Amino acid sequence: MNFEQQDTRDVIQPPAPRMRATYIRVLLVELIVLLALWALSRAFGG
């Protein structure tokens, strides 16, 4: 790998479809966790 002449595209490659699905899953799980925390605070006051 020629680091001096490197193009950003050498480093940051678009994720493959399988990995894209994994990343979406990660974000969905985070969203679910955050929603659960929000529901917890709504349900028990404060």
Place this chain on the structure above:
Amino acid sequence: MHSIDWIIVAAYLVWIVASGLRQVKRSDKIEGYFLASRSMPWWAVGLSVMATQLSAITLVGTTGQGYEDGLRFVQFYYGLPVAMIILSVTVVPFFHRARVYTAYEYLERRFDARTRSLASLLFLISRGLSCGVIIAAPAVILSIILQWNLTLTILAIGLPTVLYTMLGGVQAVTWTDVQQMFVIVAGALAVGAALVLALPEGVGAAQALRLAGSTGRLQTFDFSFDLNQTYTFWSGMIGGLFLMLSYFGCDQSQVQRYLTARSVDEARRSLLMSAYFKIPLQVLILLLGVFVFVFYLFHQPPMLFNPVHEARVRAGNQSGQYSALEGEFAAAFAQRQQAARELAQAGGAASAQEFRAADARIEAIRARAAELVMNVSGDRTYRDVNYVFPAFVTTQLPVGLVGLMIAAIFAAAMSSIAAELSALSTATVIDFYRRHLKPQAEDRHYLFVSKLATGFWGIFACVVATFAAQLGSLIEVVNRFGSYFYGSLLGVFVLAIATRASAVGAFWGLLGGMAAVAAVANTTNISFLWYNVVGVAGVLAAGMTVSALSRR
């Protein structure tokens, strides 16, 4: 402590050192010693990543945070899953393909040796000192709560860790981290169960949550955009994102974790494990603190949780005032207990208001007691929040569970220290010794020097811990230095990966970034979580400018 608890703690220490020493045979070359010959399974690396980040300061301080402030602190981690995704797309495959030993090795290939050496040196200084703080913080707390000798406590935490890390290398670090995560989670779950079981008749988990919720302790979203506030949704999503990118992407103690993975895919999966589990784990730890708060609604807590400070006030000329405050505290506790029972049983806005008022009275009395401590000790920053959980564990839990939780605190400290020692040794040998002093030696020689370097940093950390324990302000100095450095280091990697900045630009950019953070820190009240953003911006601005000027 009961003898059974001592046996549990001793058994844990023997078990974990033996586990670490079993890895000695697999670490007979430096690629095995530093990178486990790039052979670790993703789940072991993932657990090691989580254990490295979960220090005893986190375990003790976060539970105290939960007791005092509830779940708000979890916002700090909201940016973490996004950070893990960004790193999985960028540096993880890149570092793996580059076959580097350290993150800073890449900086020389991209820029020059000067930039690499500066970045690695800053890492060594900040991590070397923070390793001492990671030992000191739980050692001080345990020595006070359990009345252990401070130096022996520091050595009890530091020496076993140095031993298995020095001899077993990163394989010992990783496999002991895996086991220590189980100890920590088992301890946390066991204490959680004990807290729920300790709730009085007529107060279940739901009522306990309602009591906590009525004081705002279950709030997990603060959307105010106040840069002076540390724990808000925005500081977590943005400031926390940059902090996590820097910590997991540019700090050798974490980068080295996923460099040991078998493949790029396994390295990614190891980081994504944190993305899934870190926030729920933090909620669990914070909830322990919340339930300790509920526990102490029905069992009178000490007015101050640090017994040493309490003893100093009692022995001083303000002991009369302190005794009077204790009388007020007992009466206020009884009122709060009654209000808590009414709220738990009947509910309603009026009960909640009465309970909150009673809780506020208790807090006001504690604040006055803390003021007496400040007058006696001269320490205007006094807070006893870090002593709440250890005090609860050692005075309220049954025999056996005390030992398990003390072992968990040891596990949390040792897992972090081991990873840092391994990273410090790697950076010392690869970035300095092999790079500048002895570039053409045999693998056997480097292995020997690596073990010496690990031992050196371990002893250094124990010595720093001894000083840090006595100079509380040193902890703050170390943390501040780290916060100046992290964002700037991330900025250098952004310059390296995403721009065509020159070596001169990168070097001066790194210094410029740190100067920008120092200026912001000393002239504003902006929360430290934003320093990483400032550091990145400073490095990019200075680095790109110098690069452009140097090309003319």
